[in-house]
Amino acid sequence: MGLDVTTSSAQPVTIAVVGCGQRGKAYSTYALQEPAKCKVVAIAEPRPKTQKSMAEAHAIDRTLIFETWQDLLKASEDAFKIVGKRLADAVVVAVQDHMHLEVVLAFAEHGYHILCEKPMSTNVEDCVAMEAAVKKAGVIFGMGHVLRYSPYNKAITEIVRSGTLGQLMNAVHVEPVGHWHFAHSYVRGSWAREAESCFSLMTKSSHDIDILCHWFSPGTPTRVSSFGSLLHFRKEAKPLEAGGSSRCLDCSYESHCPYSAKKIYLEPVSKGDKGWPANTIVDGLPDIENVTAALRSGPYGQCVYESANDVCDNQVVNLEFSTGATASFTMIATTERICERQTRLHFSHGEIVGDMRTFTVTDFRTGKSKQHTPKDEGGGHGGGDFGLISTFVEAVRTGRQGLLGTDVSDALRSHLTVFAAEKSRREGIVVDCAEFQRLAKEKLSD
Incomplete structure (x- = not known):
């Protein structure tokens, strides 16, 4: 099957959205704000009202509205046979985490450029398989590591890369999930049980580990240790005053x-x-x-203390990099702030201290400090959502994977670091990251 690497600059990049929930809507909103650059032309969504709302918002032709991704793919394959063209240039994969692999593999094989919501998948084997499939297909691949693309983090990255503060030696990074946000998503919601989704470090904080790896690049993680547990959201912590009630109402x-x-x-x-x-x-x-x-x-x-959740509500991760630099990351559920990460980056000649809106740069050699407040350009994650989808669209338009600053192999490496951290937590050991990655890839080839 032929693969069109670029699209005409005179026409918007066309996108099919698979999964029209919160994340699918977040990315597709860009098409409404920049219709000359991007257009959602097809969707797959089983929920009738959600499907109808998305279709109306983007004025999608009724023949391009599908209940399942399989139906959308079949229609695309039929169209290719008849007119030699797919239904869209790219696909946004925003279904439940455990479905990512099968959807990505199917659309990659059909020649679609792919933006996949985090995580790649819920187990090591599937993530390795996804890398192999995307590389074989030769398509543009975007990963939902949105933190890389916010104006705030891009400004920090620029300073890190410039070397003006010397070598990056250490990072202290905290993800305050938010007490009721954690209850919504990770106690009552779709990510509450590992067997039905994945462990919370992966589902909530994989992009935090990714941004740390990004900042320390070209150094790579060499060793990782981690501790954590489900400490609060369990029956033993239920207030006595709540008695035997199992529902809030x-x-x-x-x-x-x-x-x-x-x-x-x-x-x-x-x-x-x-x-x-x-x-x-x-x-x-x-x-x-x-x-x-x-x-x-x-x-x-349901009462959060009577729910069937089993994922960690607090976890720490310690990383050592090949440069000798170190980092610590904390994910904690019980906070007032919701996902407003606090970060300290320590360099040989200065430091950066930030809260996801504003950061202060101090140069030890001059003794001067300067505050930076990058503009939030809209969308979630401090503008990271729009930053990612806009960069992905431009990468598809020009056929330049490099615009994304990452590729599927880079995404796999950061995912495997998260899996290695969870192995450390479960087994109480320090994990050799390079050995963990080697074994993961060997297992797929066996």
Whole structure:
């Protein structure tokens, strides 16, 4: 099958979106803001109201609306046979994590450029297989490591790369997930159980490990250790006042609980807020009736101390790099801040201290400090969402993988570092990163 590497600069890059939930919508919003650069022309989404909303927002032809990614791919294959052209230039893969591999493999084989939401997949073998398939297909590949693409982090990266502060020797990086955000996504939500998704370091913080690896590049991780547990969101921590209640709507302690589903979902909707997180627990726009129904019967109305979650709510990771530099990373659920990462980068001749909005650069040689506040250009993750999709679109338009500053092999390396950290946590050992990666690739070839 022939592969068109570039698209005409006079026409917008066309995209098919597989999975129209929160992440699929986040990336596709770029097409509405920059219609001359990007256009969503096809979608695959099984939920009727979510599908309808996405189709209407992007004025998608009804013949290009599908319930499953298999149906979308089949239509694309049929179109290629007839007119020698796929339905779109690229595909955004934003389905559940465990589905990433099969979708990426299928569309890569058909010649689609791919933007895959993090993580690549939920196990080592699938991630290695994805790298092999994408390399074989020779398509442009973008990874949902959005932190690399925010104006804030790009500005920090520029200083790191410039060498003006000397050698980067150490990083201290903290991901404050947010107490009720963690409860929403990792206690009640789709990422609550490892068997149905993956461990929380991967699903929540793989892009944090990635940005650390990015900053220390060309040095590579050599050793990693990690500790963590599920400490708070378990039955033993349930307030005595909550008694035997298993749902917030039936709990006498609900008004005093920071994890009250009424506070998190119903109260914002009652005040006219139709956005996140309430819009993720129902199909279509949330209202009092459908949100109440979801809380009465679904997982989002369960007591966080009576839920079936089993992933870590606190974890630390220590990294050593081939340059001799070190880094520590902390993921913690119980915070007031929501994903507003705090970072300290220590150089031989200075330091950078930031909070994801503003960072201060101090040069020890001059004794001067300067504060930087890069502009948030919109989208989530401090502009990282739009930064990624806009860069991906330009990479597809020009056929230049290098514009993304990474490739599928680089993405695999950072993922394997996360898997190595989890191995350390589980087994209580220091893991040799190079050996871990070697064994992972050998296993696939066996």
